[in-house]
Each structure stands twice: as C-alpha cells, then as structure tokens.
Amino acid sequence: MAAQDVNMRVWRGDASGGGFKDYRIAAGEGMVVLDVIHAIQAQQANDLAVRWNCKAGKCGSCSAEINGKPRLMCMTRMNTFQPGETITVSPIKTFPIIRDLVTDVSYNYEKARQVPAFKPKPKEADGTRRMFQEDIDRVQEFHKCIECFLCQDVCHVIRDHNDNKKAFAGPRIFVRLAALEMHPLDANDRIDLIKEKAGIGYCNITKCCTEVCPEHIHITDNAIIPLKERVADRYYDPIAKLLGLFSQKNK
Amino acid sequence: MSDKTLTLNQFRTLRKDAWWKEPLLVVVVLGGFAIYATWAAFQNAHYYVAPYLSPFYSPCLAENCDHLTLPLVGSWWNLSPAFLILWVPGGFRATCYYYRKAYYRSFFLSPPACAVRDAAKNYSGESRFPFLLQNLHRYFFYLSIVILVFLWWDAILAFRFPEGFGMGVGTIVLIVNAFLLTLFSLSCNSCRHISGGYLNSFHSAPLRYKFWSFVSRLNLRHMEYAWVSLIWVALTDLYVRLLSMGVIHDLRFF
Secondary structure, eight states: OOOEEEEEEEEEEETTEEEEEEEEEEEOTTOBHHHHHHHHHHHTOTTOOOOOOOSSSSSOOOEEEETTEEEEGGGOBGGGSOTTOEEEEEOOTTSOEEETTEEOOHHHHHHHHTSOOOOBOOOOTTSOOOOOHHHHHHHHGGGGOOOOOHHHHHOHHHHSOGGGGTTOOOHHHHHHHHHHHTOTTBOOOOHHHHHTTSOGGGOOOOOHHHHHOTTOOOIIIIIIHHHHHHHHHHHTOHHHHHHTTTOGGGO | OOOTTBOGGGOSOOOOSOTTHHHHHHHHHHHHHHHHHHHHHHHOSSOEETTEEOGGGOSOOBTTOSSOSOOOBOTTOOSOTHHHHTHHHHHHHHTOHHHHHHHHHHTSOSSSSTTSOOSOSOOOTTSSTTGGGGGGHHHHHHHHHHHHHHHHHHHHHTTEETTEEOOBHHHHHHHHHHHHHHHHHHTOHHHHIIIIITOSOSTTOHHHHHHHHHHHHHHTTHHHHHHHHHHHHHHHHHHHHHHHHTSSOOOBOO
C-alpha cells in the first residue's frame, strides 16, 4: 500500500512555554505514531526532541499523550485513526517539560528511592528459603511494569494538583510497594510508610492508572486496593485489631 | 509555531472522544436510583403483597411493618421501616470501591474522565474526613451479608402463598434479586481481602487461598454485578409495588 499523508499536531517548546505545530507527512502501512514522529524529525524538524529506545513497548521511554490520551507512541498504530484526522501529540503533562516531547521524570525515581528494599526472611532449618507458585503468582504481575510512568502521568492526584507531589507517591510506586509488601519472603513492614509518606489516602481509586497501563497490570484492584485494605487493617479496623485478625502474625 | 506563552496546563483536556458520556450515564442511572429508592422508602406503603416483600423493606424490623420479619423495634417507630435497614446497603454501595470510582468521576468530577482536569482546585482524596470514612467499607460488607441472609429467606418465603406452596413471576424476581446481590457482595474488594488477600503466603493457608481465588474471579466482574444488582433491586421493589397497588397481576406457574 502506498504511503498516505497524515496531519500531525506536535507540541514544540520548553519549560518557558510553547505551542502546537502542524506537520503534514507521509505515513506508510504498519507505521506507529513514533515512526511518524521520527519521519518529522528526519524530514521537517531536525531539532524535534523525543525520548525513545526499544520501539517494542518494553522500555517505557516513548510515553506521550496522543489525542489527549496517555499512551506509548511505539504501540499506537496509525491505522487506528480516522483518515484525514489531525493527530495531536503532546508530552506527558504531569512532569516538567525539558523540551518538545521530553519531560523530566525524576520525581518517580525520587519516590522510588523512599521505598525500603527487599529484606529476606531468615533461612529455614536446612539453610534454604522456599517460595511456592501460588505465592509468587500474585506478585509476578507487578514485575511486568516497564516504568513508562503513564500511570503516574494520568493520576489526577498529581496531574492536576502539583502541590500533592510531596505527599503522594503515585500508582507506579504503589505497584512497587505491593510487590514487596505481598512478597512471601520479605520481612520489611511498609504499612506505615504506605499511609504516611506514600499517601495512599489521596488515591480515590478512579482507575485511570489501570486504564492506561500498556502492560495491563490491574494496578487499582491488585495493588492499590489491597494496600488500602492493609492500611485499614492497622489504622481503621478496631475490631480486627482487638481480635487479632489480618495481623502480621497471621500472615 | 503558535504563541510561545502557551503551556499544557491551559488545556482542560486534549481528548477528542466523547469522554463525558460515561460520567453522564452514571449521573442518570445512579442519580435515578437514589431518587427512586428515597421516594420508595418514604412511601411506607405497597411494599408487601403475599408472599413478596420488597428488598427496600427487608428485613422489616418495626412492629408497624406490613410483614414483620423480626420484631426488633417497637411501635414507637412511626417512620417508614425502610429507614431502619436501607442505610446498610446504602452504606455498602456508597463505600464500595467500584461505586467510589463511578461517583467521584461523575458527581465530584474528580476527575470527570482520565486525562481531563479535576473540577476542584484543591484535593485531598480520602486522606481526610469525611472521605476517610470510606475505610469502614468492610463493616458495611459484614452488615450486608446479614441483610443478604434475610433476602434469601424472603426468596424462600416467596414460594409460600396463602393457599400453599407455589411459584410466580415474583418468586423468580426475588430469587434473581438475592442471587445478584450475593454476586455483588462476594465480589467486593474488602471480601477479597478478608478471604485471604491479607496473607503473604497462600501456601500455608490452602483453604483461604481457594476462597481468595474464588472471590478474585468474581471480583473481575464487580462493576457488572454492581450495576445489574442495583437496577434489579429497584425493579424488584417496583414489581412488588405495582402488584400491591393492583396495577399488574402476578403470573403463577403453579
């Protein structure tokens, strides 16, 4: 099939401001949005800044907002748009713009650094540690995360309220916390941190993080809500506390 | 290039699709249900026609009930007996993790849709009163299970007609109602946690793991169960109400 011209509206600018610039460029069969951005970069705007790496949906580098929806550019096929439609590409909004489509996502790494690392339980009598399949199945899902930070981008707690960034860690970090907190061989206790420093109470479970996850991790149902319930065990359930239900010793 | 002073924060959203449809639908259906349920509770009439009791009035606990389930409240209670129990299913749904998503988006516009700006300038989520009370969801779950037992009892009683054992359309309506509410209750995220989600090692608790796995499978469809059971419970009340008012007649199978 011959290449067809497409209309692209791409955000150009830096921390001081910017605007959308229109490009009309040929897009061949099988192209994804990242291919078209690269074509614009090669043919019409050599100085267009874009972060990318694997082009296979596994590195999490090319996160952007396409027609206003947080997505990976490399996983968004051009044939999913209507012929003649103008496709808007803008940087992920939650983080400070460095230039064009590139943002400063260091907030996520700063929050990740606050999470206490895995601390293995003591070895068993025979000098080994054992894990069973049913125990590892649950946390395996969380390890699919590619750190594209689309969940962080779409989370309105920090997207629309920049001042909450101090008090709230965001969905990506809750996935990390869930992976550690539910790990059968981990001995660290992060419940206080989840409530206080990570600010899980700020999340009102509107599930946008789950909707945008390119790895289809059930972030809300499998990570955030179980963590909220564990916080409730400790802080908001006096009866369970009195009866010793759901406590650490029963785990 | 356009004006250099533009920032992305100036745009409420760059989405081009009809993102407003879902919150609008929720406002119509959930708002409609809330209005109907409130109206039905205030009616204090037409909630029982032998052998069918409306789920809005079950269990009927006041002595002034048309069909007394348990005489827990004396004749001093002269309001509608629905008010004695509706706060339980109402609280269960209001604190339900799925409904929270639905009404935060639709009624609080927080956010109205993904990647669409919040309506409010300040936001503290569920970290402060009154939304801090959402953490009591598990208590409403426990109480809802008690109500559910009575709804199943009502469904069994729906086979007992004044002239003996029988079955009508109303019997099926009440059974389906209890069944859908059971699915909704058991698929609840708090139930999932209580059944075994709090454990780090399933291997040492095989029964709880089985229960957790079962609830986890149900939980995948919690949203669907939430809507279907909500609509059905309103239709069940409407069916009993119309029967009681003589507007329609119950079709008897035997």
